[in-house]
Amino acid sequence: MANLQLKDIRKSFGAVEVIKGVSLEIESGEFMVFVGPSGCGKSTLLRLVAGLEDITSGELKFDGQVVNALTPSKRGIAMVFQSYALYPHMTVYENMAFGMTLEKGHSKEEIRQRVERAADMLQIREYLGRLPKQLSGGQRQRVAIGRAITRDPRVFLFDEPLSNLDAALRVATRIEIAKLHESMHNTTMIYVTHDQVEAMTLADRICVLRDGLVEQVGTPMELYERPDSMFVAGFIGSPKMNFISGKLAENFNAPTVGVRGEHLVVKPSDGVWSGSVIHSENLGSDSYIYVDIGTDEPVVVREDGGKKHQSGEQVQIAPMDAALVHRFDNAGKPIR
Amino acid sequence: MDATIDIWKVTKTTLFYLLVTAIVVIAIFPFYYAILTSFKSGTDLFRINYWPTSFSLANYQQVFTQGAFPRNLLNSVFVASVTVILALFLAVTASFALSRVRFRGRGILLMTILAVSMFPQIAVLAGLFEVIRFLGIYNTPWALIFSYTIFTLPFTVWVLTTFMRDLPVEIEEAAIVDGASPWVIITRVFMPLMWPALVTTGLLAFIAAWNEFLFALTFTVSNQTRTVPVAIALLSGGSQYEIPWGIIMAASVVVTVPLVVLVLIFQRKIVSGLTAGGVKG
Amino acid sequence: MRQRAVAARWFLLPMMIALAVVAGWPLARSIYFSFTDVTLNDLYGAEWVGFANYLQIRTLESGRVIYRGVLADPAWWNAVWNTVRFAFWSVLWETILGMIVALVLNAEFRGRGIVRAAILIPWAIPTIVSARMWSWMLNDQFGILNDLGMRLGLLSAPVAWTASPDTAMLAVLVVDIWKTTPFMALLILAGLQMIPRDIYEAARIDGVHPIKQFWAITLPLVRPALMVAIIFRVLDALRIFDLIYVLTPNSAATKTMSVLAQENLFQFNNFAEGSAQSTLLFLLIALFTIVYIWLGRVNFDAGDR
Numbered sequence: 001m002a003n004l005q006l007k008d009i010r011k012s013f014g015a016v017e018v019i020k021g022v023s024l025e026i027e028s029g030e031f032m033v034f035v036g037p038s039g040c041g042k043s044t045l046l047r048l049v050a051g052l053e054d055i056t057s058g059e060l061k062f063d064g065q066v067v068n069a070l071t072p073s074k075r076g077i078a079m080v081f082q083s084y085a086l087y088p089h090m091t092v093y094e095n096m097a098f099g100m101t102l103e104k105g106h107s108k109e110e111i112r113q114r115v116e117r118a119a120d121m122l123q124i125r126e127y128l129g130r131l132p133k134q135l136s137g138g139q140r141q142r143v144a145i146g147r148a149i150t151r152d153p154r155v156f157l158f159d160e161p162l163s164n165l166d167a168a169l170r171v172a173t174r175i176e177i178a179k180l181h182e183s184m185h186n187t188t189m190i191y192v193t194h195d196q197v198e199a200m201t202l203a204d205r206i207c208v209l210r211d212g213l214v215e216q217v218g219t220p221m222e223l224y225e226r227p228d229s230m231f232v233a234g235f236i237g238s239p240k241m242n243f244i245s246g247k248l249a250e251n252f253n254a255p256t257v258g259v260r261g262e263h264l265v266v267k268p269s270d271g272v273w274s275g276s277v278i279h280s281e282n283l284g285s286d287s288y289i290y291v292d293i294g295t296d297e298p299v300v301v302r303e304d305g306g307k308k309h310q311s312g313e314q315v316q317i318a319p320m321d322a323a324l325v326h327r328f329d330n331a332g333k334p335i336r
Numbered sequence: 337m338d339a340t341i342d343i344w345k346v347t348k349t350t351l352f353y354l355l356v357t358a359i360v361v362i363a364i365f366p367f368y369y370a371i372l373t374s375f376k377s378g379t380d381l382f383r384i385n386y387w388p389t390s391f392s393l394a395n396y397q398q399v400f401t402q403g404a405f406p407r408n409l410l411n412s413v414f415v416a417s418v419t420v421i422l423a424l425f426l427a428v429t430a431s432f433a434l435s436r437v438r439f440r441g442r443g444i445l446l447m448t449i450l451a452v453s454m455f456p457q458i459a460v461l462a463g464l465f466e467v468i469r470f471l472g473i474y475n476t477p478w479a480l481i482f483s484y485t486i487f488t489l490p491f492t493v494w495v496l497t498t499f500m501r502d503l504p505v506e507i508e509e510a511a512i513v514d515g516a517s518p519w520v521i522i523t524r525v526f527m528p529l530m531w532p533a534l535v536t537t538g539l540l541a542f543i544a545a546w547n548e549f550l551f552a553l554t555f556t557v558s559n560q561t562r563t564v565p566v567a568i569a570l571l572s573g574g575s576q577y578e579i580p581w582g583i584i585m586a587a588s589v590v591v592t593v594p595l596v597v598l599v600l601i602f603q604r605k606i607v608s609g610l611t612a613g614g615v616k617g
Numbered sequence: 618m619r620q621r622a623v624a625a626r627w628f629l630l631p632m633m634i635a636l637a638v639v640a641g642w643p644l645a646r647s648i649y650f651s652f653t654d655v656t657l658n659d660l661y662g663a664e665w666v667g668f669a670n671y672l673q674i675r676t677l678e679s680g681r682v683i684y685r686g687v688l689a690d691p692a693w694w695n696a697v698w699n700t701v702r703f704a705f706w707s708v709l710w711e712t713i714l715g716m717i718v719a720l721v722l723n724a725e726f727r728g729r730g731i732v733r734a735a736i737l738i739p740w741a742i743p744t745i746v747s748a749r750m751w752s753w754m755l756n757d758q759f760g761i762l763n764d765l766g767m768r769l770g771l772l773s774a775p776v777a778w779t780a781s782p783d784t785a786m787l788a789v790l791v792v793d794i795w796k797t798t799p800f801m802a803l804l805i806l807a808g809l810q811m812i813p814r815d816i817y818e819a820a821r822i823d824g825v826h827p828i829k830q831f832w833a834i835t836l837p838l839v840r841p842a843l844m845v846a847i848i849f850r851v852l853d854a855l856r857i858f859d860l861i862y863v864l865t866p867n868s869a870a871t872k873t874m875s876v877l878a879q880e881n882l883f884q885f886n887n888f889a890e891g892s893a894q895s896t897l898l899f900l901l902i903a904l905f906t907i908v909y910i911w912l913g914r915v916n917f918d919a920g921d922r
Binding site: 352353355356359360362363364366367369370373381382384386426427429430432433434436437438439445448449451452454455456457458459460461462463464465466467469482483485486489490493517518519543546547549550553554564565566568569581584585588591592595596598599600603606607610 | 633640642741852856
Binding site for chain 2: 051071072074079081085087089102147
């Protein structure tokens, strides 16, 4: 358990600056998610926290102590990698125990207890004698998490741990990680993903990164309800927020407005915008209607499942509530 | 119509298998003939046979009882083994640094190592002779172990570097997070993953050391310190007509059979090792 | 990560010291010796003589000009010619035959494993052993090859293959080609196996004749691997020593640069001249090494850290 302070952290590879001054505080026991499109620097930032890359400038503190020059193990971190990164020649038990055997002063008995406790938490006790190649992808990722738990870290790092799993396992493991956080509520966790669903479902707070800079930090609902920029507004939430600009936005007194599909309704008349239905998708629980109102991309409207619209049908749409319309200036900043 | 196609096909297959047979026969006939000769003795030796006609172990008996051949064999085993162990030991750590750590001048260093492996041995012969005299190891196995490093070390470094480069980065990072020092990463994480590569490179280096001739000829002068290639090269009688062919062939078979057996056992690995050293770069 | 760079330096140090002691220093000393009047018995009393070992031009009082040194020595130029001749013909035939063997091994047929195992045998046999095996087979009186040649009517009388100046080089070439073609074949085979099979399938669908396929698809695609293998072999052929030393001892028709230099250094007590000769060979091979690295376009920093 540790609180982290990042002070104007920068990282360059040669002449290219990848992290351009990130300042951030992470509370002890918090689950922080770094999210952003690929190339935004989120993985690099995680590796800087881990100590796998050197910080070019700035200060990284764990509990007030500067750790810039410390090795990953001295920082007391543990990390779960995208490709699991298990040692292929060691059994599950040896994989989980390896870190502790390298630290001095742990008796065999102590190591065994710690490994078994972690194995029980993840229900992998029966696999302890197996080699990684004898396990499925989901099991391997559980072992990788177990290896991290065994080390009893101050900070627990995840680098896109779900992206190598198939869709069903991804949801199951996501829930597993959420439960893990509940049971280890003292341990600070940082989780990197490009998937906003993972970010929304797991995070206490989300840090949205873009081009090596922090775009916004906040709880999932803060980001959803009060995005600090068009970028965050577009990145958080599914389907993506609709942006309407120019003449079509004049009613709202802003160059651009954004409305989420779930905040729009189809009306027979008296709508704010009108257009023709291009396509509708029925997912069972929801249906998405794509309406061409004259914007570059069609506007998406979420309706309850089962509602049907014919392509070419003329409809009118409107926000459910004026308060749910986000107004942005020309720089993409919100007008509040 | 179908019949003509069949005839063409049969001819093609026949020609192909004739070619295959020719390749196999040419490849193994000299060795076969050496074995055949090694079992002949006396005047049988000078009768030309294509198939085994007589069987005598006299040549082998002589090889192992007369002269210093058993001693030469021991020398070869000792020199080649120690050379390989030394080269692997130096190469494993060096290739970790060369394949895994970014530092300035790495490209130049790799280039230099590659260049050394292309050295003509004759170019360093005079200088090596001086160093070996200076170290006082002239005419001992250590002179050969010392000088063989010039070709075994660059080769092992090169092959192990290409191999280590392909090991996943994340496994190493997981080890770093687990608190492993570079030395622990090499010995406890990479070495177990690399042992097939170590066996292959070790074997190739062993063969190279086992077969070496120029240094062995130059840096050893007595029967007791020579290795088998030199011993076999210098086996001769009083004149051209007294060359003990039977004994030479027996000695040749003795030094070759272990190599051939090893090569056949490890053939897949050897092929990949050779091509890693040669083509991949 | 800084500790890694420090550790890397320590890891490299033993290897670099070893290479400096066994390669760098001896090479420098050999080159230095070539500019002195050093002898085998007195390595430390050497005096600097400049280029005298290479070429020395003196005008006698009578007005006659005398050229001395390695570059004015016909035996040296004979060795250079032998070396180049040997390298050219051996590599040419090894390439052609290696390509044939590689194409055979690249085809799928029953018994492929046996062929591959069989061609590894010449490669595994020590050069000295193969030299002696072949000199027995090439023996003028009791050699099986003369016998075979006469039975098949190819030869009218036995030939002293290794002793006769006319055939000595041929004998050396045959043995070297026999021994080294497998290596070439394996390198070419590795190149062939990197060519995706679907290219051939596409060519078959387009109705390209197999021979055309070889020239239009196989050869261009295997060329990088082939070029590297060829240069590799040329470098090896240029330094040939053991095969010639054992198969055709003391034959002027086959004496190469390495053999001549070794004899001068350690048998004829011409240490300084031998050093000059080995330095010249080194320069020749250095030139080819540069070509190799340039042609190989060795990419040292691809895909690693």
